[in-house]
Amino acid sequence: MSHLPxxxxxxxxxxxxxxxxxxxxxxxxxxxxxxxxxxxxxAEDAEDWTQECFVRxxxxxxxxxxxxxxxxxLLKVVSNTCVNLARARSRRESRVQVGLATEEERASSQxxxxxxxxxxxxxxxxxxxxxxxxxxxxxxxxLWAQEDLTFRExxxxxxxxxxxxxARVQRALVHxxxxxxPGKKRVKP
Amino acid sequence: xxxxxxxxxxxxxxxxxxERREAARVVSHLERCEVCTTTLEEFVESRDTxxxxxxxxxxxxxxxxxxxxxxxxxxxxxxFPWPVRLSDWNTMRVLSLATGAALLLxxxxxxxxxxxxxxxxxxxxxVSERPMLDLAALADSxxxxxxxxxxxxxxxxxxxxxxxxxxxxxVTALEMKENALRLKDGAILQIKQVPVATLHYDWKGTxxxxxQADGMRLAQPTSLPEMRDHGRCFLxxxxxxxxxxxxxxxxxxxxxxxxxxxxQLFALACQFCAKLQKAEAAG
Numbered sequence: 001m002s003h004l005p006x007x008x009x010x011x012x013x014x015x016x017x018x019x020x021x022x023x024x025x026x027x028x029x030x031x032x033x034x035x036x037x038x039x040x041x042x043a044e045d046a047e048d049w050t051q052e053c054f055v056r057x058x059x060x061x062x063x064x065x066x067x068x069x070x071x072x073x074l075l076k077v078v079s080n081t082c083v084n085l086a087r088a089r090s091r092r093e094s095r096v097q098v099g100l101a102t103e104e105e106r107a108s109s110q111x112x113x114x115x116x117x118x119x120x121x122x123x124x125x126x127x128x129x130x131x132x133x134x135x136x137x138x139x140x141x142x143l144w145a146q147e148d149l150t151f152r153e154x155x156x157x158x159x160x161x162x163x164x165x166x167a168r169v170q171r172a173l174v175h176x177x178x179x180x181x182p183g184k185k186r187v188k189p
Numbered sequence: 190x191x192x193x194x195x196x197x198x199x200x201x202x203x204x205x206x207x208e209r210r211e212a213a214r215v216v217s218h219l220e221r222c223e224v225c226t227t228t229l230e231e232f233v234e235s236r237d238t239x240x241x242x243x244x245x246x247x248x249x250x251x252x253x254x255x256x257x258x259x260x261x262x263x264x265x266x267x268x269f270p271w272p273v274r275l276s277d278w279n280t281m282r283v284l285s286l287a288t289g290a291a292l293l294l295x296x297x298x299x300x301x302x303x304x305x306x307x308x309x310x311x312x313x314x315x316v317s318e319r320p321m322l323d324l325a326a327l328a329d330s331x332x333x334x335x336x337x338x339x340x341x342x343x344x345x346x347x348x349x350x351x352x353x354x355x356x357x358x359x360v361t362a363l364e365m366k367e368n369a370l371r372l373k374d375g376a377i378l379q380i381k382q383v384p385v386a387t388l389h390y391d392w393k394g395t396x397x398x399x400x401q402a403d404g405m406r407l408a409q410p411t412s413l414p415e416m417r418d419h420g421r422c423f424l425x426x427x428x429x430x431x432x433x434x435x436x437x438x439x440x441x442x443x444x445x446x447x448x449x450x451x452x453q454l455f456a457l458a459c460q461f462c463a464k465l466q467k468a469e470a471a472g
Contacts, residue, residue: 018258018261018262021261022258025254025257025258026254029249029253029254030248030249033247033248033249033253034245034246034247037245037247038243038245043247046247046249047249047250047253047256050249050253050257051253051256051257051260054257054261055257055260055261055264058261058264059264126242126243130243141243142243144240145239145240145241145243145244146243146244146245150204150206151200151201151204151206152206162201162206163197166197166198166200166201167197169200170197170199170200173200173232173235173236173239176235176239176242176243177235177239180239180242181235181238181239
């Protein structure tokens, strides 16, 4: 089964064959978790959100067109789910707790020097800065950064035009730059 | 040109995703605008730094998978719509292979009629002695099947697209309706990381490739019966009236399928190998 492309797995999983869904889960668990982690801001919510994302993916497999690439479709489902969860949470809470996330992320990334330098010292600050972005803008930025997508691929995954995607990321970068790199001259796009 | 127009497109410019004309306008503006050049440099710096900062290497706990599966399995079982079930890849593959098999049936039949019997002693046949394969009749039905509504005027692009979609492979079968096909060669291709055996024909001087089957069956040859010819091992599977034969030639793998008996297809494969040997000796 491991040699089958995602599209074939998805089509078979859509017929209710759970073993193919398990393979998809194994392939995408880390990517989806990381997106959820950045969107949720803490490990506990990230787990719940990852679970909710995969449930949505399973429920919507029947609508997936296997003639199209699977990854953008999955990212779109995950993205929509995360944005909805973020909006729902922001209605319930005024602020997200990030303490648990800091410890867990530090523990899980000790072997990554780049991460140590970029994230550990600034995790809380980065997460807080991300929280100040609207869910849509935040999700676009996270997908762009985490998935290393081109703007065109990002637009396809989110179902929005290229200029809109670019504008969202640009806006997010300017905002983060002002918060995280205050010594730098402000960029005025 | 206003600076705002340029600055609105800086990320796209940096990502090399602007259309050529727009990119040229940006470059032209940057050459004479110090403010925008500075802004661009700042964007380069902040873009990479912030992108790295936003990325996370957090790992999900091992228990999460079980939790997700438990939740999904507990969902009320739903019946998926007919289109999903009908478009199952297996169904498409069977349809595709059945067509390829039907073609090979005629190939095998015509070849068997005009060439030497099974396991010829002298297997180094001369290519020029091979019969011209008359596929006209079957090719017509093949085209009708594949083009469906385009029965009388099948569009080549639509045909290729449909065959590719239905088989899940990049099908390059073309122009099968003339009776001037000559088998030239065979090869294995990697398509979507899957080995695909192909036969190469010559059609009026134009090379034509027919994808015979996907190579996924190559992954499970151990359960198949073996037949041997001159030390070469052929693996044969016969299900229903469909026969599959697989073998290796050097580093290449081949698979042929047809609705014929195993001995008939074995003879065809032996002849095919002889042709390859002849080609190697000549090359």
